[in-house]
Every structure is written in structure tokens, then in C-alpha cells.
Amino acid sequence: xxxxxxxxxxxxxxxxxxxxxxxxxTSGFNGLFWYQQHAGEAPTFLSYNVLDGLExxxxxxxxxxxxxxxxxxxxxxxxxKDSASYLCAISGGGNKxxxxxxxxxxxxx
Amino acid sequence: GAVVSQHPxxxxxxxxxxxxxxxxxxxxxxxTMFWYRQFPKQSLMLxxxxxxxxxxxxxxxxxxxxxLINHASLxxxxxxxxxxxxxxxxxxxxxxxxxxxxGYTFGSGTRLTVV
Numbered sequence: 001x002x003x004x005x006x007x008x009x010x011x012x013x014x015x016x017x018x019x020x021x022x023x024x025x026t027s028g029f030n031g032l033f034w035y036q037q038h039a040g041e042a043p044t045f046l047s048y049n050v051l052d053g054l055e056x057x058x059x060x061x062x063x064x065x066x067x068x069x070x071x072x073x074x075x076x077x078x079x080x081k082d083s084a085s086y087l088c089a090i091s092g093g094g095n096k097x098x099x100x101x102x103x104x105x106x107x108x109x
Numbered sequence: 110g111a112v113v114s115q116h117p118x119x120x121x122x123x124x125x126x127x128x129x130x131x132x133x134x135x136x137x138x139x140x141t142m143f144w145y146r147q148f149p150k151q152s153l154m155l156x157x158x159x160x161x162x163x164x165x166x167x168x169x170x171x172x173x174x175x176x177l178i179n180h181a182s183l184x185x186x187x188x189x190x191x192x193x194x195x196x197x198x199x200x201x202x203x204x205x206x207x208x209x210x211x212g213y214t215f216g217s218g219t220r221l222t223v224v
Contacts, residue, residue, distance in 0.1 A: 033213070042202055042215040043153070087152060094158065094166075095206060097143060097213055102152040 002026045004100035006088055011106045016078050020103045022071045022088035030091040034062050034073045037085045037102075046073065046086075075105075083107045111137050113205045115216025122193055122223055130188045130219045132203035139205035142186035143213075144178060147200040159186050193223040 004024045012018040022032070031050040035043035047055055049064035049071060061074040075082055088100040112135040122128050132142060140161050145153040157173075159165040159180035167173045177189040186205075190197055203216040 040200070040218070040220065042218045045213075091212065095141065095212065096155060096158060097204065098155060099145075099153045104150075 002090055002092055002098045004088055004090060004098065006086075006100045006103045008101065009104045009106070011108060012075075012078055014078055014080060014107055014109055017074065017076050018078060018105065020073045020075070020086050020088075020105065022073070022100055024069045024071070024088070024090055024100070026069075026090050026092050026098075028093035029066065030095065032062075032064055032071050033089040033091065033097065034060075034071075035087040035089060035099075037087055039085075043087055078107050080107050080109075111205075111214040113139075113203060113214045113216040115203055115219060117219055118217060119220040120222070122221070124194055124223055125192055127189055127191045128193055128221060130190075130201055130203075130221075132186050132188075132205065132216045134184050134205045134214075137205075138183035139186070140183060141206040142180055143204040143206075144176075144186075144188050145202045145204065147202065147218075153202065156188075190221065193221070195223045197221065198223045 006022050034046040037043045047062035054063045059076045064071045083106050085102045085104050087102045089097050091097050114133045116131050142159045144156045146156050147153045155168050156171045157165045157167045159178045161180050161183050165178035180186040202218045204213050
């Protein structure tokens with residue numbers, strides 16, 4: 001089975017940097033994804049990590065440590081439009097994508 | 110890029126009726142389709158995995174007779190919510206396996222409200 005944990009809510013200031021953590025336990029691992037989801041919309045792909053280390057993509061970076069079952073998503077230069085839910089997801093056995101609890105990020109002025 | 114078209118975007122139905130949700134892969138063949146349900150302020154919960162031409166595999170706790178999944182072609186999968194009740198009101202999203210986005214492309218979702 002799989003267990004994926006994230007903080008429920010986070011608040012940050014416009015222009016700042018925020019780190020959203022994800023810890024997991026899984027019996028099969030084909031990669032870890034981060035998605036952004038605005039209310040009432042489908043998730044939008046942000047990043048994919050399958051090897052340990054940092055993947056950088058513009059204002060967004062994602063880190064993975066497989067030995068620790070740990071990942072984080074780093075958002076820089078926060079903008080108001082970054083207020084959304086951020087979902088950590090694991091691709092496991094059968095290529096099933098299992099989502100974490102999600103972190104609701106609120107960006108304030 | 111890969112696109113999955115999901116219809117309808119929203120639907121309101123009476124309790125006891127059935128509702129069909131369609132997901133089509135427009136520019137690629139989807140041998141596998143995943144169906145998710147999302148309640149307000151919660152994450153996506155995988156309901157079932159469908160493979161073209163075979164029976165769907167349901168997650169624990171999901172009633173296969175209530176949530177009928179058909180994946181008759183490589184471009185179309187459907188989810189039918191039978192005898193819907195208010196507690197079935199939710200956001201339903203499909204995801205097709207493809208090589209873009211590292212293997213998963215999501216439909217736009219269907220907001221189901223049962224009254």
C-alpha cells in the first residue's frame with residue numbers, strides 16, 4: 001500500500017519562497033509527481049522526480065530523496081495566482097498514480 | 110500535446126437516476142484510463158483503473174456495480190454512476206496514460222450534483 005502525507009494548509013507572502021513537504025511510504029515506486037490544482041479544475045502537472053536530487057523548472061523546483069521517502073516542492077517569487085492546492089503523487093505498481101492529502105497554499109500581500 | 114476531453118463538465122441529476130461521464134483521448138491512444146473522485150477540500154481518490162478491452166480494476170471500497178466503467182476502445186472510456194444518491198455528489202476526473210507529462214494526462218473533470 002501507499003501512505004502519502006503533506007501539510008494541510010500553508011500561508012506565505014507574495015514575493016517570498018515557500019517549501020511544501022511530502023513524505024511517503026510505498027511498496028512500489030516509479031516516480032513522484034507534483035501537481036497544482038485550482039478549485040473546480042483538473043490538476044496541472046508541475047514536476048516529476050524519479051532519481052534523487054533537485055529538478056528546477058523556472059520558479060518551481062522539486063527535490064526527491066528515495067531513501068528517506070521525502071520530497072519537497074519549492075516555489076520562489078510567489079505570486080497571488082500561486083494560491084492553489086498542491087498535490088504530491090506517487091506512481092506505483094500498475095502505474096497507478098496515488099495522490100497525497102494535498103496542501104492548500106494561500107499567498108497574501 | 111496530449112489532450113483528454115471529458116464530458117459533461119457539470120451535471121445535475123435526480124436521486125435514483127444514472128449519469129454517464131465520458132473521457133476521450135483526442136490525439137493519442139489510451140490503453141489505460143484512471144478514474145478519480147474528489148470531495149470538497151480533499152485530494153483525488155483513485156476509484157478504478159480501466160484497460161481497453163478488459164474489465165476495470167476497482168480500488169478497495171468502491172462499488173463496481175454502482176460505478177460502471179467501460180473502456181471499449183483505445184480512445185474512449187466511460188464511467189456511469191448508477192442509481193445516484195446525494196452522497197455521490199463529487200468531482201470526477203479521468204486520467205489517461207500517455208508519454209507526455211511523464212505518463213498522465215487529465216481530463217477537465219465533471220462536477221456531479223445529485224438532488
